[in-house]
Amino acid sequence: MEEAYLQHLSELNVSDLRRLMETYGEDVWNYAYVITRNTHTADDVAQEVFIKAYRSFAGFRGEASIKTWLLKIARNTALSYRMKPFLRKVLLFGDRMPDGVSPLSTSDQRAPSAEAEYMERESADQLWRQVLKLPTKFRDPLVLSAHYGLSMEEISAVTGASLGTVKSRIHRAKKKIADAWEGEIVDE
Template sequence: MAHELKDVVAMSAEAFVPVMEQYGEDVWNYLYMLTRSRELADDLAQETFIRAYRHLHSYRGEAAVKTWLLRIARNRWYSYRRLAFVRRVTLTDRLPETNASDSAEEEFLRAELTSEVWRTVLELPVKYREILMLRAHYEMSMEELAEALGITVSAAKSRLQRARRKAAELWGEERSEA
């Protein structure tokens, strides 16, 4: 059952918890796909929900809650990148693996990444892998894609077509090398 953000101005932190529970995995997976860093995805997902809670009053209900949250996540990632570039800081996921049991998100992502198709998608430039992930994994409509990415519907269609073409080219190159 999708959580609607009714009476958002009066929503308490406790009332927001089910929203975080329902969409947390989607937000984290999306951010991991963008960042390729577990630690950074954790941080940005937390920032996403903090920002969403603080700006509940700005949610107009024009987009689905998930679309709204993914857009906030994307904006948090762009803000991070801008600041990281200015500071000349690059975070990587070169930290040693721990023996702790994997989280549900890590297990899910590992299963997804075992697929050759998703490995190919992750090699694409961000703007292409992002639209393919939103369309294929989150099953967003063209209108939702446009809203989440902050572009027009026609630009979303064009970008999706280019992304599919690039993925097919890359897939063909990888298959011929094998």
């Protein structure tokens, strides 16, 4: 999709919105899942993000990339969902992904054998379980950096944290993951 094209529009039409959803829909849903830890809530958040983007596109100033803008909307929307009292109660019972589903996995990757594929998937699942256990203030910057490839400045814009705080939180998140990963290996 041509970001430059979209950045000069004053409003979105339905076909532009569809292209936006096709291009960034998976990223928005995955990030919503990382924050909410619930597939149904991530679905709702992702839908709401694109509704908000459609309604407020005229306010998009182009100071950040469209992806960064959408991820910021996703973060704010997901955090709002998490604060709703009803959802907090529901999430106590339904915050697990179905067995074998990794929130950020892609089906395009193939391993040379079934055994190798299983081992790779199991390692990735273990790693994501550790990432999802992190407190939000560490998890969000790490996911935005490692999975989405955002720069420190873009992460700062999405999270509202200062650049130094973002760098520190990513470093601390990596340390926590490494320590937890090492602990899992020793426990086996």
